Amino acid sequence: MTTLLAGKPYALLAYCRPGFEPECAEEIADHTQGPGKFERGDGWVMFTPNENHGAQLRELLPKQFIFSRQTIQVHSRIALGTKDRLTPIVDALKVINGIYSDVWLEHPDSNEGKSLSSFTRKFGDYVAKALVQNNWLQPEQSRQRLHLFFPKQGEVMICTRPVRATDWLNGIPRLRMPCDAPSRSTLKMLEAILVLVDEPEKKFREGMTAVDLGAAPGGWTYQLVSRGLKVFAIDNGPMKGSMDGHHQVKHVRDDGFKFRPKNPVDWLVCDMVEQPIRIAELMAKWLASGNARRAIFNLKLPMKKRHLEVEKCFDLIDQKLKKADISYKISAKQLFHDREEITCYITTVKD
Numbered sequence: 001m002t003t004l005l006a007g008k009p010y011a012l013l014a015y016c017r018p019g020f021e022p023e024c025a026e027e028i029a030d031h032t033q034g035p036g037k038f039e040r041g042d043g044w045v046m047f048t049p050n051e052n053h054g055a056q057l058r059e060l061l062p063k064q065f066i067f068s069r070q071t072i073q074v075h076s077r078i079a080l081g082t083k084d085r086l087t088p089i090v091d092a093l094k095v096i097n098g099i100y101s102d103v104w105l106e107h108p109d110s111n112e113g114k115s116l117s118s119f120t121r122k123f124g125d126y127v128a129k130a131l132v133q134n135n136w137l138q139p140e141q142s143r144q145r146l147h148l149f150f151p152k153q154g155e156v157m158i159c160t161r162p163v164r165a166t167d168w169l170n171g172i173p174r175l176r177m178p179c180d181a182p183s184r185s186t187l188k189m190l191e192a193i194l195v196l197v198d199e200p201e202k203k204f205r206e207g208m209t210a211v212d213l214g215a216a217p218g219g220w221t222y223q224l225v226s227r228g229l230k231v232f233a234i235d236n237g238p239m240k241g242s243m244d245g246h247h248q249v250k251h252v253r254d255d256g257f258k259f260r261p262k263n264p265v266d267w268l269v270c271d272m273v274e275q276p277i278r279i280a281e282l283m284a285k286w287l288a289s290g291n292a293r294r295a296i297f298n299l300k301l302p303m304k305k306r307h308l309e310v311e312k313c314f315d316l317i318d319q320k321l322k323k324a325d326i327s328y329k330i331s332a333k334q335l336f337h338d339r340e341e342i343t344c345y346i347t348t349v350k351d
């Protein structure tokens with residue numbers, strides 16, 4: 001690797017789940033406005049446009065991608081020795097000549113990346129000290145965060161991005177497992193609410209109603225119940241722990257593809273393990289008929305062409321909702337707690 005020092009950003013770096021680099025790159029390629037070069041590592045993808053770097057990065061950086069956990073813009077890429085790793089970084093920062101609100105030292109979610117975590121934690125103190133000495137850390141003056149991304153031992157990419165409330169170190173949310181939730185899937189629903197739904201406190205309110213398709217043992221239902229909703233939990237399997245017999249939960253042993261509520265509900269959530277196109281069709285039917293106003297659901301993606309499969313599902317939803325003359329907004333993401341799947345949010349409510 002040759003060291004590359006540049007003042008202005010020249011590439012987009014996206015973190016993703018290891019193994020999903022092709023999908024992450026395909027999705028970025030769909031949104032680029034010109035040719036460029038893709039490079040991939042374990043858990044990351046970098047896109048360098050051939051020209052108009054500034055304009056292209058300004059377009060790409062604010063976009064919410066499904067398969068990317070977080071995106072940042074790359075200013076410099078430096079090979080590091082084993083002894084003085086700080087001086088080359090400080091030299092690169094002199095070329096950029098920026099001020100920052102904060103600094104994060106990050107690594108990919110790969111085995112090699114994770115082995116760097118104790119180094120990044122300790123080294124962060126030295127970097128922060130150097131930033132203060134050079135007057136580069138000015139939280140009141142700047143909305144740019146400095147990201148030092150270590151793709152592997154001996155290399156760092158110097159990056160920035162405007163601060164967003166939804167950013168997490170390494171693109172990984174640290175969520176606490178509630179001690180009385182019946183399954184770890186509860187963290188998936190919690191992450192979906194935090195990442196996909198804006199102003200969730202207004203959208204999940206006491207007294208609202210929800211249907212949870214494929215609810216057992218009750219991790220998703222737990223998140224709805226703890227926000228005050230009454231939940232129809234549909235599953236032939238048993239609800240467990242605190243969700244078994246809870247007064248806000250009505251457990252219905254039925255087929256999730258057949259069940260319909262007597263009255264429309266505020267929320268439909270669905271975590272059934274099924275072909276994604278069948279789930280997409282089911283969600284579209286509920287929303288098109290007005291049986292639910294908002295939906296959060298998973299699309300399981302065990303197949304090879306996952307990006308294409310997602311596009312097929314979204315096209316089908318679009319056709320069905322357009323036909324029913326329903327306007328809607330959709331967002332989706334492969335959450336940290338998602339494995340071979342993505343989580344989607346559709347609202348038909350004009351907020």
Ligand SMILES: C[S@@+](CC[C@H](N)C(=O)[O-])C[C@H]1O[C@@H](n2cnc3c(N)ncnc32)[C@H](O)[C@@H]1O
Nearest residue numbers: 183185214216217218219220235255256271272
């Ligand atoms: C991944 S688990 C759901 C976990 C749940 N979201 C939680 O947080 O605890 C999938 C569930 O879907 C249920 N399921 C699969 N197909 C179904 C169907 N056609 N109707 C109802 N439930 C179904 C399974 O019984 C299983 O309990």
